[in-house]
Amino acid sequence: MKTITEPVKQTPVIAEADVVVAGGGPAGVGAALSAARAGAKTVLVERYGSLGGLWTTGLVNPLFDHANKGGIIRELIGKLAERQAWRDDPVRPGFLTCFDIEPMKLLLDELLEAAGVDVLLHSWIADAVLGGDGSEIRGIVVESKSGHGAVLAKVVIDCTGDGDVAARAGAPFEKGRPEDGLMQPQTLMFRLSNCRFLQQGPDHLYGLMQEAARQLGTEVPPFTHPWIIPLPTPGDAVAQLVHVYGMDATDARQLSEACRAARREAMQVAELFRHVPELSEARLVSTAEQLGVRETRRVMGEYVVSLDDLLEGRRHDDGICLVSFPVDIHPLFPGEDDRSKRPRIQPYHVPYRSLVPRQIDQLLTAGRCISGTHEAHASYRVTGNCTAMGEAAGLAAAWCAAEGIAPRQVDGTALRRELQARGTVVD
Ligand SMILES: Cc1cc2nc3c(=O)[nH]c(=O)nc-3n(C[C@H](O)[C@H](O)[C@H](O)COP(=O)(O)OP(=O)(O)OC[C@H]3O[C@@H](n4cnc5c(N)ncnc54)[C@H](O)[C@@H]3O)c2cc1C
Structure with missing residues (x-):
């Protein structure tokens, strides 16, 4: 170098x-x-x-x-x-x-x-x-x-x-x-407003997303255990489902790419939510300031x-x-x-x-x-x-x-x- x-x-x-x-x-x-x-x-x-x-x-x-x-x-x-x-x-x-x-x-x-x-x-x-x-x-x-x-x-x-x-x-x-130094994937958390959804278990949300994607002819993100987590303020929730794989978050270029990829996926997911009846009123109001690095x-x-x-x-x-x-x-x-x-x-x-x-x-x-x-x-x-x-x-x-x-x-x-x-x- x-x-x-x-x-x-x-x-x-x-x-x-x-x-x-x-x-x-x-x-x-x-x-x-x-x-x-x-x-x-x-x-x-x-x-x-x-x-x-x-x-x-x-x-x-x-x-x-x-x-x-x-x-x-x-x-x-x-x-x-x-x-x-x-x-x-x-x-x-x-x-x-x-x-x-x-x-x-x-x-x-x-x-x-x-x-x-x-x-x-x-x-x-x-x-x-x-x-x-x-x-x-x-x-x-x-x-x-x-x-x-x-x-x-x-x-x-x-x-x-x-x-x-x-x-x-x-x-x-x-x-x-x-064996290979591979680290856990990163996740960009995002925040939803107007969300009344109460998730019943790890597969509940994924099933709903699969059904919406099937009707739209699109794909669901690969992480099969997504969660929507309701916060104390009614209607406020955070979503944990966007995963970025194979990146090293101590490398600034990889971290930059991971953030961009995660942001794209978060917006796609928010769009998909509009077609899930239980989530159709929920809106993505922000993605996290920092990528969630596990x-x-x-x-x-x-x-x-x-x-x-x-x-x-x-x-x-x-x-x-x-x-x-x-x-x-x-x-x-x-x-x-x-x-x-x-x-x-x-x-x-x-x-x-x-x-x-x-x-x-x-x-x-x-x-x-x-x-x-x-x-x-x-x-x-x-x-x-x-x-x-x-x-x-x-x-x-x-x-x-x-x-x-x-x-x-x-x-x-x-x-x-x-x-x-x-x-x-x-x-
Ligand atoms: C997507 C995701 C979901 C998770 N879900 C949960 C959950 O539901 N519940 C739970 O309890 N845990 C959860 N975890 C795990 C948990 O959030 C982290 O392991 C925990 O926050 C680690 O705490 P920390 O204080 O070590 O690091 P961090 O929370 O990362 O805090 C480190 C701080 O140091 C600052 N910092 C870093 N580098 C520098 C620098 N060079 N100069 C100045 N400041 C710096 C950062 O800005 C940050 O404020 C989750 C993790 C991820 C990634």
């Missing part, structure tokens, strides 16, 4: 903190709230204009795997319910537990502000600042309308979903399934959560999050979908060690980029777990900053005990 040499430049330090949280999604908000509430001076850097990650800019609902957790996730649900912005599933209680998107954005703004987190929105993390021999992270480099700047911190928590910071720092990572980098840590852990329901002395969600690998090729082959798992722990990357000090991960295998990732990646992992990482980072130690030196058993004492870990 052709290259250029950039002139050496002085980078202004735009903030210095105990803890910098990279990314403001479900993991990042958990991490930032937890670190700040534990007394750490905390900065959160997010590339979009709102907090929430896939919850908000990705239009992802429902909030899965929250029932077995206290702490920040319970606090969020309680506050959303107070604002009439939370609703249980009217068809299958406990399954599609949903929230309204704008109240979620506002709530996250309010909570982070109240906790004293310095939130930098519209700021892209472009690089890692390394110290010494390159084995210790000292901060991140941010690009924004203000230009190029560094945010320095004693501990960096990578909550970018894609493990962008860890990758820039040189931490080892894996992508996709072991899987990219998994940053290899001191422990790698594996399928065996899930099958055996393995618990750990440093377990910081109990996961119950199944192994949900969306078909890697169009048309394939045999959910009967899903392994039967037992509730299991994510140990603190899987948040501690190998090789790079002063770095933690939380959310979908933690250390696990392709199969295990497909289970712990849902948002209730991401926030719980963030909460644990934030507390550990605050301890590191206060005591001048590395995340690798944190006593994971003591961390678990403290999270239990706070009612965050309830298993």
Whole structure:
């Protein structure tokens, strides 16, 4: 590849903190709230204009795997319910537990502000600042309308979903399934207004779409388990059915192509809905600001959560999050979908060690980029777990900053005990 040499430049330090949280999604908000509430001076850097990650800019609902957790996730649900912005599933209680998107954005703004987190929105993390021999992270480099700047911190928590910071720092990572690196498909969520449809099961909507397509002489999209998810506001719903296959979302060109393809398909589906009697009044009002990326980098840590852990329901002395969600690998090729082959798992722990990357000090991960295998990732990646992992990482980072130690030196058993004492870990 052709290259250029950039002139050496002085980078202004735009903030210095105990803890910098990279990314403001479900993991990042958990991490930032937890670190700040534990007394750490905390900065959160997010590339979009709102907090929430896939919850908000990705239009992802429902909030899965929250029932077995206290702490920040319970606090969020309680506050959303107070604002009439939370609703249980009217068809299958406990399954599609949903929230309204704008109240979620506002709530996250309010909570982070109240906790004293310095939130930098519209700021892209472009690089890692390394110290010494390159084995210790000292901060991140941010690009924004203000230009190029560094945010320095004693501990960096990578909550970018894609493990962008860890990758820039040189931490080892894996992508996709072991045999060929193929990753789960991406989905562009879209929002419907005037939608009163209550889906009765995974095949219900697909059957209706097939019937409409047959009458029109067109094709249905290949994903056979589409869902329309009703939100608390009557008539408001999000649809999860447009899939893009074989793309690597850490490659900007592939990501661009995936977004364009998904947008085309979303509009075709919305057109098809007009011919489904139960959906003929529903209208597509927006596609998500960001493509829903299920899987990219998994940053290899001191422990790698594996399928065996899930099958055996393995618990750990440093377990910081109990996961119950199944192994949900969306078909890697169009048309394939045999959910009967899903392994039967037992509730299991994510140990603190899987948040501690190998090789790079002063770095933690939380959310979908933690250390696990392709199969295990497909289970712990849902948002209730991401926030719980963030909460644990934030507390550990605050301890590191206060005591001048590395995340690798944190006593994971003591961390678990403290999270239990706070009612965050309830298993
Ligand atoms: C289509 C789809 C449907 C899903 N459905 C559900 C569901 O129904 N329920 C559920 O609980 N889970 C669901 N999931 C899984 C879940 O949404 C994700 O695994 C989860 O959001 C991961 O949380 P996170 O905080 O790790 O990452 P994200 O939610 O991706 O948040 C990462 C944040 O970091 C920011 N960021 C990333 N890179 C940078 C950078 N370089 N600079 C600055 N900021 C950056 C992003 O903008 C984002 O705000 C779904 C996932 C997908 C893709």
